[in-house]
Amino acid sequence: MFELAGKKIWVAGHRGMVGSALMRRLQTENCTLLEAGRQQADLRRQDEVERWMDKNRPDVIFLAAATVGGIHANSTRPAEFIYDNLMIEANIINSAYKTGVSKLLFLGSSCIYPKFAKQPITEDELLAGPLEPTNQWYAIAKIAGIKLCAAYRRQYGCDFISAQPTNLYGINDNFTGLMSHVIPALMRRIHEAKLEGASEVVVWGTGTPRREFLFSEDLADGLVHLIQHYSDEVQVNLGCGDDVTIRELVDLIVEVVGYKGAVTYDSSKPDGTPRKVLDVSIMKNMGWSPKVSLKQGLEETYRWFLAQPHEQVRGLA
Numbered sequence: 001m002f003e004l005a006g007k008k009i010w011v012a013g014h015r016g017m018v019g020s021a022l023m024r025r026l027q028t029e030n031c032t033l034l035e036a037g038r039q040q041a042d043l044r045r046q047d048e049v050e051r052w053m054d055k056n057r058p059d060v061i062f063l064a065a066a067t068v069g070g071i072h073a074n075s076t077r078p079a080e081f082i083y084d085n086l087m088i089e090a091n092i093i094n095s096a097y098k099t100g101v102s103k104l105l106f107l108g109s110s111c112i113y114p115k116f117a118k119q120p121i122t123e124d125e126l127l128a129g130p131l132e133p134t135n136q137w138y139a140i141a142k143i144a145g146i147k148l149c150a151a152y153r154r155q156y157g158c159d160f161i162s163a164q165p166t167n168l169y170g171i172n173d174n175f176t177g178l179m180s181h182v183i184p185a186l187m188r189r190i191h192e193a194k195l196e197g198a199s200e201v202v203v204w205g206t207g208t209p210r211r212e213f214l215f216s217e218d219l220a221d222g223l224v225h226l227i228q229h230y231s232d233e234v235q236v237n238l239g240c241g242d243d244v245t246i247r248e249l250v251d252l253i254v255e256v257v258g259y260k261g262a263v264t265y266d267s268s269k270p271d272g273t274p275r276k277v278l279d280v281s282i283m284k285n286m287g288w289s290p291k292v293s294l295k296q297g298l299e300e301t302y303r304w305f306l307a308q309p310h311e312q313v314r315g316l317a
Contacts, residue, residue: 002103002159002228010034010058012043012092013065017172018107018165021220022062029224034058044084049091053099061104062223063092063145068174069181071134071272078137085141093148097158104160105227106149108142108235110212110278111135112164120241120279123164123234132273150233163226166239166278170216170297171304182246183213186253187302194259201261204269207247212239212277215297218290225288236282240290243277249294256298 009031013019026033034056036043041052043065067084074081089106096104113121114129126146131139149160169183180188186203193201214222222238230236244252250263283289292300 002231004060004224004228005030007059007102008032008034008057009060009062010036010056011062011064012036012088013063015172016064016066016068017170017174017216018168018219019062019064020172021170021216022064022223025217025220025224031060043091044087046087046091046094050095050098053092053095057099059102060227061092061096061101062227063089063104063106065092066107068138071270074135074138081135082137082141085138086144089141089145089148093145093152093160096160097152097156102159103227103231104149104158105223106145106160106162107223108146108162108164109138110164110166110237110239110276111139112143112146112235113276115273117276119275120277121237122279123237123282126235134270134272146235153233159231161227161230161232162235163223163238164235164278165219166212166214166237167276168214168216168219170219170301172216173301175305175308182211183249183253183298183301184305186250187257187298187305190250190253190257190259191302191305193261194257199261201259201263203246203250203263203265205246205265205271206267207250207265208245209271209273210243210245210275210277211249212241212243213249213294213297214239214290215292215294215300218292218297222283222288222290225286226283229286230282237278237280238283239278239280241278241280241284243275244294252295252298256295256302 011019011022041048113125115132117125146162152158173184175184175188
């Protein structure tokens, strides 16, 4: 078992949903947590990353920093999504090698897998077919990060590993309109419809695609378990192993929010991948599984959302 106690740990991307969940989880590990805000280092710039790494010398890195967004953001900002993510991961991984980091965990995304991958998706589906076009830019960058970790492991013996989380949601998620992923986007829209007394909410797509969702706090716990117990170049799926239709998800959010109006579906808008659920056998065999149900996670996320400043709750931030 790789011990975290006594180590200096850098969570790259500590202010995001995943990074902040990791910071909370790691507070129980008797380690020193390092932070690199944008004032200290622009992670897209090699010189700034190398200066910060040389000065702070982390023992362990959780590489959770990324430019992220939903379907609209991926479709309209392809250059940013591929450039930013390539630069961030390349700079950090190379600097980790040069400064002798003991262990690094790179966070990919389940969108690395082919659009029509066999379900549930096993790790060997990587590069087995064409990607989903709407988020291929982000996926290609993440695939490059996985292969960087594998290459540095093969050539230099670095203990760099990769995790592939499923669709995520939770505390500190992004609820700001077109930048949001599916759960915060739906939750905000349904919340606003409730406040305004709207008789109807329109949801993009047919509602038939199936998706798997993992709560941010469960993810953080799974990542800590993985870095303690795993050392190989194959990326490891991290999810719950169960999926729901978008219609079922919407029904749960409607219940959690307490919205009383109707929900209709705009089939002229894209659905994306028809089904995406991960095979999580490797994590289960290592003795880990998530603890929070989808409904429980949605309730906790909505409570956090309601506690935010008025402008964000109204979706105006």
